Amino acid sequence: xxxxxIKDATLKFGGVVAVNNLSFSVNEGEVYAIVGxxxxxxxxxxxxxSRFYQPHSGSFTFDGQDLLQxxxxxxxDLGIARTFQNIELFDHATVLQNLLVGRHRHRxxxxxxxxxxxxxxxxxEIAHREAVEEVIxxxxxxxxxxxxxxxxxxxIRKVVELGRALASGPxxxxxxxxxSGLSVEETQDMRWWIDDIRKQMGITVxxxxxxxxxxxxxxxxxxxxxxxxKLAEGTPAQVQADPAVLEAYLGAGAV
Amino acid sequence: xxxxxxxxxxxxxxxxxxxxxxxxxxxxxALAFVLPLLLDAFYIGEVTNVLIWAIAGLGLMxxxxxxxxxxxxxxxxxxxxxxxxxxxxxxxxxxxxAFPLAGVITGIVGAIIAIPALRLHGIxxxxxxxxxxxxxxxxxxxxxxxxGGVSGKxxxxxxxxxxxxxxxxxxxxxxxxxxGVTVICTLFYRNLLRSPLGRAFAAVRDSEVSATAMGVHILxxxxxxxxxxxxxxxxxxxxxxxxxxxxxxxxFSLVISITLLMMIVIGGLGSIHGAFFGAVVVAFLPQVLxxxxxxxxxxxxxxxxxxxxxxxxxxxxxILFEPMGLYGRxxxxxxxxxxxxxxxxxxxxxQKSYLKTERLR
Numbered sequence: 001x002x003x004x005x006i007k008d009a010t011l012k013f014g015g016v017v018a019v020n021n022l023s024f025s026v027n028e029g030e031v032y033a034i035v036g037x038x039x040x041x042x043x044x045x046x047x048x049x050s051r052f053y054q055p056h057s058g059s060f061t062f063d064g065q066d067l068l069q070x071x072x073x074x075x076x077d078l079g080i081a082r083t084f085q086n087i088e089l090f091d092h093a094t095v096l097q098n099l100l101v102g103r104h105r106h107r108x109x110x111x112x113x114x115x116x117x118x119x120x121x122x123x124x125e126i127a128h129r130e131a132v133e134e135v136i137x138x139x140x141x142x143x144x145x146x147x148x149x150x151x152x153x154x155x156i157r158k159v160v161e162l163g164r165a166l167a168s169g170p171x172x173x174x175x176x177x178x179x180s181g182l183s184v185e186e187t188q189d190m191r192w193w194i195d196d197i198r199k200q201m202g203i204t205v206x207x208x209x210x211x212x213x214x215x216x217x218x219x220x221x222x223x224x225x226x227x228x229x230k231l232a233e234g235t236p237a238q239v240q241a242d243p244a245v246l247e248a249y250l251g252a253g254a255v
Numbered sequence: 256x257x258x259x260x261x262x263x264x265x266x267x268x269x270x271x272x273x274x275x276x277x278x279x280x281x282x283x284x285a286l287a288f289v290l291p292l293l294l295d296a297f298y299i300g301e302v303t304n305v306l307i308w309a310i311a312g313l314g315l316m317x318x319x320x321x322x323x324x325x326x327x328x329x330x331x332x333x334x335x336x337x338x339x340x341x342x343x344x345x346x347x348x349x350x351x352x353a354f355p356l357a358g359v360i361t362g363i364v365g366a367i368i369a370i371p372a373l374r375l376h377g378i379x380x381x382x383x384x385x386x387x388x389x390x391x392x393x394x395x396x397x398x399x400x401x402x403g404g405v406s407g408k409x410x411x412x413x414x415x416x417x418x419x420x421x422x423x424x425x426x427x428x429x430x431x432x433x434x435g436v437t438v439i440c441t442l443f444y445r446n447l448l449r450s451p452l453g454r455a456f457a458a459v460r461d462s463e464v465s466a467t468a469m470g471v472h473i474l475x476x477x478x479x480x481x482x483x484x485x486x487x488x489x490x491x492x493x494x495x496x497x498x499x500x501x502x503x504x505x506x507f508s509l510v511i512s513i514t515l516l517m518m519i520v521i522g523g524l525g526s527i528h529g530a531f532f533g534a535v536v537v538a539f540l541p542q543v544l545x546x547x548x549x550x551x552x553x554x555x556x557x558x559x560x561x562x563x564x565x566x567x568x569x570x571x572x573x574i575l576f577e578p579m580g581l582y583g584r585x586x587x588x589x590x591x592x593x594x595x596x597x598x599x600x601x602x603x604x605x606q607k608s609y610l611k612t613e614r615l616r
Contacts, residue, residue, distance in 0.1 A: 088462045096267070
């Protein structure tokens with residue numbers, strides 16, 4: 001059964017058609033990758049799912065619910081978490097606090113309770129910390145737990161952002177270029193994590209990625225985009241062999 | 256060097272991370288309690304002034320330091336707090352009810368004003384809130400029947416369960432009242448910081464895009480920040496009214512708003528300590544200046560604008576050389592001693608941040 005279903009989505013910025021009549025669906029428990037040259041509209045698709053952009057037409061369904069009825073801040077409540085291409089962490093907070101913001105959708109306490117820090121708030125805080133600690137363990141972030149983001153190296157920030165998304169306990173995880181800027185070893189770690197996220201946690205992953213090595217090793221399905229439209233869809237091997245994909249990447253006549 | 260060894264989640268949450276810190280702040284509070292025995296009435300008055308400014312600073316710090324929204328309109332909220340407290344007491348409410356209520360009223364008014372104002376960003380928000388400060392003056396004059404207009408008002412005597420408190424004749428009692436309010440406000444601030452709302456504030460400050468993606472409602476969070484900030488500011492305003500002994504439309508001017516903002520920048524944005532350090536500077540600088548002036552030029556010589564000029568210069572120097580404020584400097588000195596002799600010169604140089612995702616507005 002498909003968890004996320006997008007039908008005939010179109011988004012225009014003035015005269016530029018960023019996403020053109022795009023349809024695809026992601027099945028529960030799958031790792032699904034979107035690839036394509038720069039400017040193909042991959043991140044735009046993510047921003048559409050996160051409801052940062054309003055599509056001109058098309059339908060977006062998540063687990064039977066209409067995504068377009070939701071505002072951007074209500075998407076997280078459905079169980080959709082995401083990371084950003086250029087890392088959007090809260091720089092002047094610690095790793096722990098960043099991960100705890102991921103728990104925001106699970107908060108139950110009111111403003112007045114929090115002002116007085118009642119016993120219930122304390123219980124909730126401890127429960128949030130237990131949930132976050134599992135993520136910290138999973139991603140080996142223990143040495144950085146109480147460090148400020150502003151002083152951390154790029155590779156660690158990338159992992160913290162993944163952790164923040166995981167901390168929210170999502171059903172669908174959107175990863176915008178999880179391996180960009182990472183070293184070979186860090187990319188390898190990322191690969192194992194994505195594998196474990198799917199197998200151990202049962203979270204469906206939709207990712208945008210340029211590293212075809214990573215894509216072909218972890219993904220079940222690949223969607224190739226060019227100029228906002230679907231070029232090819234299928235298993236990594238199928239997509240890599242598709243003549244239209246080769247043409248978009250390497251130019252006509254290269255094949 | 257102390258090493259924090261955490262064995263339970265409560266270690267993360269509790270107010271004081273370890274015994275040593277508890278001891279330091281306990282000692283500080285104890286000192287504050289016995290201060291009236293050590294100082295004469297004049298200096299107790301000055302310390303009271305510092306504490307009142309610190310409360311106002313905590314209020315603005317919550318908004319500017321914690322949530323990243325600039326406000327140059329907080330003098331207006333000091334005024335709302337001050338007038339509503341006085342008017343409520345004149346209507347017959349006891350102080351113990353009127354005072355908290357005055358803060359709540361200010362908070363509600365602040366949250367309502369915030370709904371349109373907080374759609375603006377950065378410098379535009381600052382300009383919109385300046386308008387508030389300017390408007391407050393006129394509105395107080397227009398509401399003459401309640402506010403006493405240009406001729407102003409005198410705050411009523413404080414009576415808490417039969418205990419009378421007055422700033423001039425009983426400075427020590429007034430000092431304890433202000434100290435109590437300060438402790439409560441600081442506790443509120445700390446409680447917010449360790450709960451989901453406080454983290455949402457920081458999230459809104461650092462990245463609205465990813466805060467939204469995590470399910471934080473930006474406008475609602477900002478309104479809560481504005482409301483809570485105004486509540487604390489309102490209490491500070493009510494106390495300022497008592498401290499001044501009389502107030503009218505000109506008491507809470509734009510200059511007060513600017514001074515407040517300067518105060519938290521000099522103290523160190525985003526920290527409770529910053530509000531207190533800043534308050535010490537703001538409250539004592541005029542005294543220090545007049546003593547210095549007396550020593551250099553002899554009494555009798557007046558230099559118009561001296562205070563404002565020196566304030567401005569200090570602010571510029573801080574922004575240039577110590578953007579983290581006095582609290583940042585304090586942290587650096589402390590770490591230097593903790594790590595001695597291993598502190599390095601470039602230890603506090605921050606890595607330049609990477610390009611942020613395009614802003615969606």
